[in-house]
Amino acid sequence: MFENKVCIVTGAAQGIGKAIVERFASQGALMVYALDMNEQALSTAYEGVNNVTSVVMNICDRQAISELVEQVQADYSRVDVLVNNAGITRDALIEKMTEDEWDAVINVNLKGVFNLTQAIAPIMMENNAGSIVTMSSVVGTDGNIGQSNYAATKGGVIAMTKGWAKEFARKGAQVRANCVAPGFVATPMTENLPEKVLDLMRAKTPLGRMGTPEDITNGVEFLASDKASFITGQVLKIDGGLVL
Template identity: 90%
Template structure:
């Protein structure tokens, strides 16, 4: 499905990002650039993968991002798929949320997405093809207590994506931008939560379980692929019916 494709995935060392990289590699991508700040986890995750190239990088560092993208362009002349997956949480009720907690989440989840997309989109438009899939959340569509910063970023990437869908195709380029909005998913972000909290999450979900990284990857794979060639500016909720 991804034969001869050049793919970039951020937040690639674990969880959903790792599953997406593995899926693209298994689907015969020419090269998957797996981007993360956690060097040890990144290198161990993809050891032995000949079509995965680990890249240790902070996506909030604009200079590093643009230098890296220019190098990719020089090496392979194109980028077919960008998955903006990197994200963090710093939860607190609004009266207790610190400026540092606000800024940290805004920088990674919003500015980081902007940085990568701003660097990659011109290459896609020049090549008249490309798919950008950005990880949002049901928190970005429907809100959640104690996550003002996270909700702002995940709602923000939806708004940016809808704008990008119009902007990148305005001169006829077949460049698409979509979002995936997961519900409760079993990832390193949730694995340390108390069992009582996990049971509550499952009880709130009509399908009675938490999602897996593979569940989310299925949606990312579809939107990134040519099978979704007439889909752009959309938000695909993958949440087991949590938000209806």
């Protein structure tokens, strides 16, 4: 499905991002660039996988992004798929949330997405093809207590995506932009939560379980692929019926 495609995935060292990279690689991608700040996890994540290049990177570092994009252009002259998956949480009730907690989440989850997309979308438009999939959340569509910063970013990427769907195709380029909005997913971000909290998450979900990274990857794979060639500006919720 991704034969001869050049892909970039952020937040790629573990969890959903790692599942996405592995899916693209197994589907025959020419090269998948796996970006993450976690050097230790990234160093072992793709050992022996010839069509994955691991890149230790902070997506808030615009110079590093510029250097990467220059290298990708030099090697392949194109980027076919960008998955903006990197994200962090710094949860707190609004009266207790610090400015640092607010800024950290805004910088990574919102500005980081802007940084990568700003660098890569022009390449896609020049090549008249490309798919951008950005990770939102049901928190970005329906809110959640104690996540003002996270909700702002995940709602923000939806708004940007809808604008991009119009902007990137305005001159006829077949460049698409969509979002995936997961519900409760079993990842390293949730594995340390108390079991009673995990039970509550499962109880709130009509399908009675938490999602898996593979569940989310299935949706990303579809939106990134040519099977979704007439889909742009959309938000695909993958939440087990959590938000109806």
